[in-house]
Amino acid sequence: MTTVEQPVDVLLSDGTTVQLRQIRPDDAAAIVAMHARFSERTRYLRYFSPYPRIPERDLKRFVTVDHRDREAFVVLAGERIVAVGRYERLGPASPEAEVAFVVEDAYQGRGIGSVLLEHLADAAGRHGIVHFVAEVLPANGTMLRVFADFGYQVQRQYADGVVHLSFPIAATEATLAVQRGREHRTEARSIARLLAPRGIAVYGASTTGQGVGAALLGHLRDGGFAGAI
Known part of the structure; x- marks a missing residue:
């Protein structure tokens, strides 16, 4: 897998196609628009608070990354951004990074989280990061399943009302088998309407x-x- 400065087509679990690329500073307006389409539940599960609007300071940091210690990918349906995933290294030269992603309500349950996690892990590994950590609310069962179903050896700890996850991101037979299985299923669904x-x-x-x-x-x-x- 290589860098994705330009959009690349990605098949989702329902056989539909979206595009994925690295985030750009000029995505700011589209990020704000996506945030406005989130339900209150989606905002709360991602940010642990209502977070009704993105402050200008946060927005600038969201869309400005160095593609090394901080990376982010967006998923586009047509011209509209419908998901974003990012990692941020935990300190200079740290082998760990925090990972997070959020998907617009209408596109949840289609495998976008897994696609983002795969690309983020690949990008992080090329820059010396070997572990991801994440904080997830217990109510966010969908997000917890994304990490668990990917094949990673995930360690969990519960503290202060949050599930703390930690896992190595190096590819293993288990993670590769999961990726191959997902690719086979999405490819089959993408041509199902043609065959039937x-x-x-x-x-x-x-x-x-x-x-x-x-x-x-x-x-x-x-x-x-x-x-x-």
């Missing part, structure tokens, strides 16, 4: 019954396709 369509439109089928289009139409009918033609 509800309807088919045929262009260029001559009314004379001659030609390739007419032959294709005849094969569809004779083959017993049950959908609309």
Whole structure:
């Protein structure tokens, strides 16, 4: 995996496609717009507070990273940012970094968290980071499952109402198997509508019954396709 300054296509668990790239300072307005679309629950689970708006100081820090000690990726659906994930090294030359990500409500449950975690871990590993830590509210079961289901050996501690997670990010047979399995499932779902369509439109089928289009139409009918033609 390489750096992603330019958007790259990413398949989600439902077979749809989004794009992923590194964050840029000019993403500020899009980050504010995404934040405004969050439900109160999503804001609370991510920031541990209502956090109704992003202060200018925080916004500037969110979108300005050095791509080494601090990295962030955004996920785009069309022109709109729908998710962001980041890590921040815990002190100069530290081998540990804190990781966090948030996904817009309408896109939750589609595997975006796993995609962000994979890219963040790869980027961090190339800069000498070997462990991620994270703080997650116990009510955030979805986020806890993202870490647990990735194949990492996650250590958990509960203190002060927060679950503290720590895990090595080096690729293992377990994490690679999880990634391969996710890729196979998403690829299968991405072509499912092509292989099992509800309807088919045929262009260029001559009314004379001659030609390739007419032959294709005849094969569809004779083959017993049950959908609309």
